[in-house]
Amino acid sequence: MSGGVLKGRGLMKGTAKGKALLSEKAFTFAHGVDPSSGDVTDVRSDIRGSNVKGSVLFYPFGKGSTTASAWFLETVRNGNHPAAIVTEGVDLSAVIGSVMAGVIYGKEVPVISGVPRSAYLAIRQGEVVSVDGESGEVTRKK
Amino acid sequence: MLHLDASQERLLRGEGGEAKQFAMEIVAKVGDAVGADSLVPIKSAHILAHYSSLHDAGVDVLERFASSGGKFAVPTSVDPASIDLENWESFGIPEEYARQQFRLCDAYARLGGMRCWTCVQYQVCNFPRKGETVAWAESSAVVFANSVLGVRSNKITAGMDVACAVLGMTPRFGMLDDENRVAKVAFKVALDSFSDLDFRSVGFFMGRRAASRVPVLLGLPGDVTTDQLKHLGAAAAAAGPVTMIHFPGVTPGTKTLADATGGLEVEEIEVTRSDLESVESDLDQTAETPDLVALGVPHLSINELGEVAKMLEGRKLKRGVRMYVYTSSQAYDMAERTGIRESIERSGARISHSTDAEISPLKKLGFDVVMTNSAKMAEIVSSEGEIKMRYCSQKEIIERVTG
Numbered sequence: 001m002s003g004g005v006l007k008g009r010g011l012m013k014g015t016a017k018g019k020a021l022l023s024e025k026a027f028t029f030a031h032g033v034d035p036s037s038g039d040v041t042d043v044r045s046d047i048r049g050s051n052v053k054g055s056v057l058f059y060p061f062g063k064g065s066t067t068a069s070a071w072f073l074e075t076v077r078n079g080n081h082p083a084a085i086v087t088e089g090v091d092l093s094a095v096i097g098s099v100m101a102g103v104i105y106g107k108e109v110p111v112i113s114g115v116p117r118s119a120y121l122a123i124r125q126g127e128v129v130s131v132d133g134e135s136g137e138v139t140r141k142k
Numbered sequence: 143m144l145h146l147d148a149s150q151e152r153l154l155r156g157e158g159g160e161a162k163q164f165a166m167e168i169v170a171k172v173g174d175a176v177g178a179d180s181l182v183p184i185k186s187a188h189i190l191a192h193y194s195s196l197h198d199a200g201v202d203v204l205e206r207f208a209s210s211g212g213k214f215a216v217p218t219s220v221d222p223a224s225i226d227l228e229n230w231e232s233f234g235i236p237e238e239y240a241r242q243q244f245r246l247c248d249a250y251a252r253l254g255g256m257r258c259w260t261c262v263q264y265q266v267c268n269f270p271r272k273g274e275t276v277a278w279a280e281s282s283a284v285v286f287a288n289s290v291l292g293v294r295s296n297k298i299t300a301g302m303d304v305a306c307a308v309l310g311m312t313p314r315f316g317m318l319d320d321e322n323r324v325a326k327v328a329f330k331v332a333l334d335s336f337s338d339l340d341f342r343s344v345g346f347f348m349g350r351r352a353a354s355r356v357p358v359l360l361g362l363p364g365d366v367t368t369d370q371l372k373h374l375g376a377a378a379a380a381a382g383p384v385t386m387i388h389f390p391g392v393t394p395g396t397k398t399l400a401d402a403t404g405g406l407e408v409e410e411i412e413v414t415r416s417d418l419e420s421v422e423s424d425l426d427q428t429a430e431t432p433d434l435v436a437l438g439v440p441h442l443s444i445n446e447l448g449e450v451a452k453m454l455e456g457r458k459l460k461r462g463v464r465m466y467v468y469t470s471s472q473a474y475d476m477a478e479r480t481g482i483r484e485s486i487e488r489s490g491a492r493i494s495h496s497t498d499a500e501i502s503p504l505k506k507l508g509f510d511v512v513m514t515n516s517a518k519m520a521e522i523v524s525s526e527g528e529i530k531m532r533y534c535s536q537k538e539i540i541e542r543v544t545g
Contacts, residue, residue, distance in 0.1 A: 011175045031526045035197060043527040063383070065522065066279050067195035070300040074197035095175045096301045099168045104202050113175070 008086065008114035010136035012098040016083035016110050017130040018056045020123045023047045027059035029071035029093065038080030056129050056138070057082040060117040062091030072097030076107055084110040084131040086138055088117050112136050144173040144313065145180055153309070161212030165305035172302055173313030182314045185270050187218040187307030188263050188278035190300045191250045192501045193243040194224040200300070201242055204249035207304055215310030218255040219263035221280050222441070222468075223247065224503065227259060227496040234507050253308070259496035260470035261440045262372065264291065267472070272394050275318055277306035281385075282376030282440050282518065284317075288386035290371055292394030294318050297385050317385050325388045325402035327352050331361035331413045338373070339535035341366075342517040343418040345374035346425070349381025351411055358388035358402035361413075366392070369443050376440050377517035425520040425533035431463070432513035432532055435491075435543050436499035438468030439516040444476045447493070451485040453536065457544035459490030465543060467491055468498040489544060504529055513539055 025046050029035075032042035038053035052075070062068060072093060075081045081101075085094045090113045102108035110133030123129060123140060130139045146154065154170060156163040173181060190196065191204060225235045225243050251257060258267045261280050264287065270276050272292040278284050279298045287293040296316040298306060306312045316322055329348050333340060348357050357378075371389065378384040387393075388402035396402045437450060450467055459465055467486060469477070474495035477483040483493050500519045504512065505528050513532035514520055520531040534542070 012171070030195065031522060035199075041527060042525055044525060064380075064525070065195070066281060066297050066299045066303075067190060068299065069302070070190070070196045070200045070203075073199040073203070073301070077197070077199040077202070090175050092172060092175065092299050092302070095172055096168060096299050099171045100199075100203055100301045103164050103167060104199070104206060 004140050006115050006119050006138040008112040008136045008138070010112055010133045011090065011095050012108055012111035013133045014108050014110040015130065015132050016056065017128065018054050018083035019126045020129050021047060021050055021052060021055035021057050021082070022120060022123060022125055023059040024117060024121065025059070026061045026063035028062060028064040028068045029075060030065040030068040032064070033071060033075060035071060035074035035078050035080060038075060052082045053080045055082045056084045056086060056131055058086045058120045060088040062087070062093050068093035069096040069100070073100050076101040076105055076109065081109055084112070084133065086112045086115050086120065086131065088115060089113065112138065144170060144178055146170065150181060160210035161207050161308055164207065164210065165212070165308040168302055168305040169309060169311065169313060176313060176315045178313035178315040180314050181311040182275060182318065183310060184216055184277045184306060184312050185274040186216050186268050186276045187214065187303060188221065188268060188280055188283060189218060189255070189303035189307055190221045190279045191246045192222060192224040193239065193246055194501045194503060196246065196300065198242065201245050203301060204246055204304065207308060208249040208252040212253055212308045214254045214307045216307060217268065218307045219258050219268040220250055220255050221261050222497045222501060223259050224501050225497055226494045229494070233494065235503070236506065239503060239506070258470065258472070261498065262443070262470060265443055266470050275312070277303065277312040279303040281379035282372065284385055285375035285379045285387060286372055288317055289375060289389060289393055290368060323356060323386060324404045325358035326355035326408055328358045328360060328399060328403070328408050328410045329413050330410060331359065333361070333415065336363060337535045337537070339422070339515055340418060341370045341374045342377040342515065343421040344413055345377030346381045346421050346517040346521070347413055347417050348387070349378035349384050352382060352384055354383050356386050356388070357384065358390065358399060360390060360399060362389065364391070369446055372440055380518035380521045421517070422533060425517055425531065427524060428511060428530040428532060430511045430530060432511045432543065433463060434504070434509040434512045435463060435465040435539055436468065436512055436514045436516070436519060437536065439498050439500045439514065439519040441498060442467065442469045442473065444473045447473060447477050447482050447486065450536070451482045453540050454486055454489040454491060454544065457489050457540065459544055463543045465491035466499060467493045469493060469495050471495045513543070515539060
């Protein structure tokens with residue numbers, strides 16, 4: 001597949017474009033991403049060592065501590081946040097973090113859920129994709 | 143589709159002030175995302191306000207709520223802080239770090255919260271009745287509420303917790319609905335005896351294997367204590383998305399396996415000694431000597447402090463290792479009055495209150511290897527990869543680090 005659209009459910013509005021950063025495993029910002037750099041530090045993550053800044057971050061589910069929304073928000077405060085988040089199941093931490101980011105810092109991050117892992121893994125790591133949080137669409141370039 | 147009634151709509155438009163508008167924006171978005179149909183009133187809230195997780199952004203959020211006139215609409219308690227709020231200097235906490243924690247404390251106080259700073263609010267100051275709905279953060283407390291108290295709560299995420307507390311409402315979804323409280327998997331423990339570590343390891347094993355299914359747990363001793371259930375639930379919630387465990391004979395409304403499952407057949411998983419040993423080897427990551435021993439994640443009760451004091455009697459901490467025992471301010475005060483604090487500290491250990499090790503700046507304080515009997519702490523702290531965790535029973539810990 002060299003183009004095409006993945007359709008999910010838009011949870012947080014806004015549009016974004018960035019390099020795809022794809023995790024196959026449950027993901028958390030809490031103790032999992034260093035907010036001061038955007039580096040993925042979770043020893044159990046398959047994308048440990050990658051950086052989330054400006055990426056379109058894909059993961060199947062959230063996991064772990066209910067503080068993840070705060071870690072995500074700190075990542076936004078430092079400007080090291082992903083351009084958008086796309087998940088399979090709803091990750092409340094991403095939604096709450098994004099609402100707070102909108103109100104406090106004027107930077108809502110588009111969030112889409114309902115895109116199965118099996119579908120997004122067709123995308124190549126680092127491939128540029130665009131995201132529309134209103135329509136819930138992830139679009140691959142030709 | 144989330145339906146807001148007329149008065150809720152007015153709050154969303156800002157007619158109830160800026161704080162309630164911000165709160166309603168968060169709650170409505172989340173309600174929509176999780177497929178809730180309505181918002182329902184809550185009897186109490188429990189929020190997070192520790193700097194290690196909330197960071198500077200969390201200070202911004204809490205101060206925004208406080209400075210825009212927000213007040214908690216229901217009795218609200220708060221999780222431990224990232225520092226001992228009275229003795230932080232003597233624990234070596236940098237002043238800049240303490241200052242940010244105190245900004246969170248001040249904003250929380252301005253919002254009108256109970257200044258309990260504990261993760262066991264249900265043993266201290268927050269006492270909902272069976273069947274009531276609450277909005278609590280702190281996964282271990284949420285498991286305790288649903289499983290032991292028969293209170294209904296979802297695991298409320300940071301930011302959402304404050305929003306629910308300010309509104310006195312939460313979206314109706316998940317554990318608030320009867321159908322989601324039915325057990326879908328049964329665990330049967332077959333052990334001759336249970337050490338303190340076993341309760342935690344059983345919880346951890348179950349948390350890993352249950353995934354998003356509500357479990358029912360059979361085979362616990364008939365005289366299991368609320369403290370043991372507290373640690374079991376905390377371990378389960380740290381290992382997976384568990385928010386409720388049916389304990390037949392303990393959980394209100396659940397006397398038997400069939401009560402838990404609604405009479406339906408579910409997968410049954412045996413929990414054997416070798417399963418617990420594999421949890422132990424998973425969480426006990428090194429053979430290195432610890433430079434810190436941490437007991438009390440979640441906070442120890444006054445009874446548990448008494449047990450620690452007894453085990454430490456006549457012993458002295460070895461050189462090169464520190465031992466911190468974490469508890470609520472209230473249990474600390476009781477320990478002070480009854481001589482328990484003195485007898486623990488005579489060994490060279492220290493009691494710390496209003497904080498706990500998992501949310502302390504351990505690396506900043508120079509610790510590299512930490513030993514605990516908390517599966518929750520071992521799991522969470524080790525995920526960052528900076529500190530190596532040792533996981534052993536309280537008896538083994540005390541034998542190893544004291545003489």
